[in-house]
Amino acid sequence: MTVNRRFLLTARPKGVPKPADFAFVSEPLPDLAEGEILVRNAYASIDPAIRGWMDDAPSYMPPIPLGAPVRATTIGRVAASRHPDFAVGDPVMGVNGLEDYSVATAGGFTSKIDLSAVPEPTNFLSVYGAVGLTGYFGLLEVGQPKPGETVLVSGAAGAVGSVVGQIARIKGCRAVGIAGGAAKCQRLIDEFGFDAAIDYRGKDLAAMTAAIAEACPGGVDVFFDNVGGLILDATLPNINHRARLALCGMISQYNATGPVPGPTNLWFLIARVARMEGLLVSEYIDRWSEGAAEMARWIAEGKLVFREQIEEGLENALPVFLKLFEGTNDGKLILKISDL
Ligand SMILES: NC(=O)c1ccc[n+]([C@@H]2O[C@H](COP(=O)([O-])OP(=O)(O)OC[C@H]3O[C@@H](n4cnc5c(N)ncnc54)[C@H](OP(=O)(O)O)[C@@H]3O)[C@@H](O)[C@H]2O)c1
Known part of the structure; x- marks a missing residue:
């Protein structure tokens, strides 16, 4: 009998998620109701x-219910269908769960994908998916970079950040990246073409503010922030008149166990007549194909490179997830659940 291995959320984590917050179970495959499809998840x-x-x-999505599989975008194939538009074997992408098989509903988030449109199927989860397009629309629509300007990017060696720095360079800007550790900072310059890099590790607010000033002697025109907290605070005194701050993520705070301190330097938004704006890639969903086409052109021209780190095995879901917070991921983190 085919079983469905599922990585369930069983408790709300306090701080860094731990094994006791989850259960790894094997259950029978569910029966489908009319209009539903069963997706064999391949990559998450x-x-x-x-x-x-x-x-x-x-948040912008409801919490994962306790007892439900940990939510994740997956690509896979239709294993069974009671929906007229989906046939067994169709490749699909959708918001599913960390489990072998997910039930997707008609009118839900699942859609068919054309595997011939990308070099590797996992590219739908990286550069041609929400991650790459977050960098694309976040920088171009919220950041509004102009040639000659300085674009500062936090989380710069990561999946979103590395794309942002490269697009900034393509648009004629000076790109400065912030990342953790000397090796990642070197990679920013050697692999992703950033003009300068700042290692944030071990720096307090004063040291980080000074490091940004040194790396951005003409000030910061666009700040693309994946991290929040101290790095955002240290950037504010360095922004230029009419700077744009695109808030993409706050990973430094995702495991906080209490209220986090607010930025102490918000005054500089007033003093520099600057704009700080949150962004969600889903706001641009109608234009995703336009963004993906332009990214594909840049990749074909050798102007844009990206990294994927594919880890194996549903049973490794937690240690793989924690790599994001340890900074031990190396590009877009993907979990392989089965062959596609
Ligand atoms: N708004 C949207 O629509 C949207 C969409 C996708 C992603 N995002 C956000 O974009 C950000 C990056 O996501 P991603 O998928 O590209 O992940 P990623 O950057 O590939 O991986 C996460 C990286 O965050 C850094 N990090 C972890 N804890 C940190 C801390 N306390 N302080 C500073 N840096 C820390 C680590 O790099 P270091 O080694 O350099 O520390 C780690 O490698 C996240 O904040 C995410 O929530 C937003």
């Missing part, structure tokens, strides 16, 4: 946002 996108969905807190 392991995203920092999943940590937020584990909390019972207001």
Whole structure:
């Protein structure tokens, strides 16, 4: 009998998620209702946002219910169908769960994908998916970079950040990246073409503010922030008149166990007549194909490179997820569940 191995959320994590917050179970395959499809998950996108969905807190998505599989975007194939538009074997992508098989509903988030449109199927979870397009639309629409400007990126060696720095360079900007550790900072320059890199590790607010000033002697025109907290605070005194701050993520705070201190330097938004704006890639969903086409052009021209780190095995879901918070992921983190 085919079983469905499932990685369930059983408790709301306090701080860094731990094994006791989850259960790894094997269950029989579910029966489908009319209009539903059964997806055999092959690859799951392991995203920092999943940590937020584990909390019972207001967000742009409802919390993952306790006892339900940990939510993740997956690609896979239709294993059974009671929906007229989906046939067994169709490749699909959708918001599913960390489990072998997910039930997707008609009118839900699952859609068919054309595997011939990308070099590797996992590219749908990285550069041609929400991650790459977050960098694309976040920088171009919220950041509004102009040639000659300085674009500062936090989380710069990661999946979103590495794309942002490269697009900034393509648009004629000076790109400065912030990352953890000397090796990642070197990679920013050697692999992703950033003009300068700042290692944030071990720096307090004063040291980080000074490091940004040194790396951005003409000030910061666009700040693309994946991290929040001290790095955002240290950037504010360095922003230029009419700077744009695109808030993409706050990974430094996702495992906080209490209220986090607010930025102490918000005054600089007033003093520099600057704009700080949150962004969600889902706001641009109608234009995703436009963004993906332009990214494909840049990749073909050798102007854009990206990394995927594919880890194996549903049973490794937790240690793989925690890599995002340890900084031990190396590009877009993906979990392989089965062959596609
Ligand atoms: N708004 C949206 O629509 C949207 C969509 C996708 C992603 N995001 C956000 O974008 C950000 C990056 O996501 P990603 O998928 O590209 O992940 P990623 O950058 O590939 O991986 C996470 C990286 O965050 C860094 N990090 C972890 N804890 C940190 C801390 N306390 N302080 C500073 N840096 C820390 C680590 O790099 P270091 O080794 O350099 O510390 C780690 O490698 C996340 O905040 C995510 O929530 C937002």
